[in-house]
Amino acid sequence: DADVTQTPRNRITKTGKRIMLECSQTKGHDRMYWYRQDPGLGLRLIYYSFDVKDINKGEISDGYSVSRQAQAKFSLSLESAIPNQTALYFCATSDFGENEQFFGPGTRLTVL
Amino acid sequence: GNSVTQMEGPVTLSEEAFLTINCTYTATGYPSLFWYVQYPGEGLQLLLKATKADDKGSNKGFEATYRKETTSFHLEKGSVQVSDSAVYFCAPGEGGSEKLVFGKGTKLTVNP
Numbered sequence: 001d002a003d004v005t006q007t008p009r010n011r012i013t014k015t016g017k018r019i020m021l022e023c024s025q026t027k028g029h030d031r032m033y034w035y036r037q038d039p040g041l042g043l044r045l046i047y048y049s050f051d052v053k054d055i056n057k058g059e060i061s062d063g064y065s066v067s068r069q070a071q072a073k074f075s076l077s078l079e080s081a082i083p084n085q086t087a088l089y090f091c092a093t094s095d096f097g098e099n100e101q102f103f104g105p106g107t108r109l110t111v112l
Numbered sequence: 113g114n115s116v117t118q119m120e121g122p123v124t125l126s127e128e129a130f131l132t133i134n135c136t137y138t139a140t141g142y143p144s145l146f147w148y149v150q151y152p153g154e155g156l157q158l159l160l161k162a163t164k165a166d167d168k169g170s171n172k173g174f175e176a177t178y179r180k181e182t183t184s185f186h187l188e189k190g191s192v193q194v195s196d197s198a199v200y201f202c203a204p205g206e207g208g209s210e211k212l213v214f215g216k217g218t219k220l221t222v223n224p
Contacts, residue, residue: 106155
């Protein structure tokens with residue numbers, strides 16, 4: 001079984017809809033991250049959480065919110081989706097004191 | 113914060129050719145350095161890493177050496193295979209934090 005899972009894997013939605021992307025991990029890591037990937041722009045950090053009570057904005061947090069429901073779960077929400085949020089979204093985890101991150105398989109989101 | 117400059121692609125090679133993908137970074141201190149690989153339709157996975165100056169990371173025939181003097185971490189492989197076709201990301205750790213800073217990625221296509 002995969003250590004970091006993301007649901008859904010693909011989603012098509014319409015402008016203005018609320019969307020939630022979910023991430024779960026079985027690695028026992030404290031740190032969790034949400035990134036988006038766009039062609040030619042690499043990965044950009046949206047939000048990160050170093051433990052259940054710690055949430056931090058990344059470089060592109062506008063239009064997004066997150067919830068850390070438990071050590072193993074970290075959700076990303078788009079309150080009112082817009083077309084330029086069409087992208088590939090990745091969740092990642094890391095252990096305390098370590099830089100190495102472990103990635104989920106990604107969610108491909110299309111906003112029409 | 114830290115930043116990274118990675119060779120722009122796409123890079124197209126024939127099988128058994130030599131590969132170099134350049135990566136330079138700016139950083140305070142001496143961060144850990146990583147190369148991640150993303151195969152088509154998948155998430156990122158760690159390819160190799162180096163944690164201190166002059167360390168050489170290696171995996172699957174790929175190598176990269178931590179060059180403190182030139183703040184570089186170039187990825188090399190002596191003989192690429194079709195199965196190496198993927199996107200490669202250079203990622204230094206961010207000083208004083210457990211985050212990573214990702215390059216924009218280099219897409220490699222290897223033709224038979």
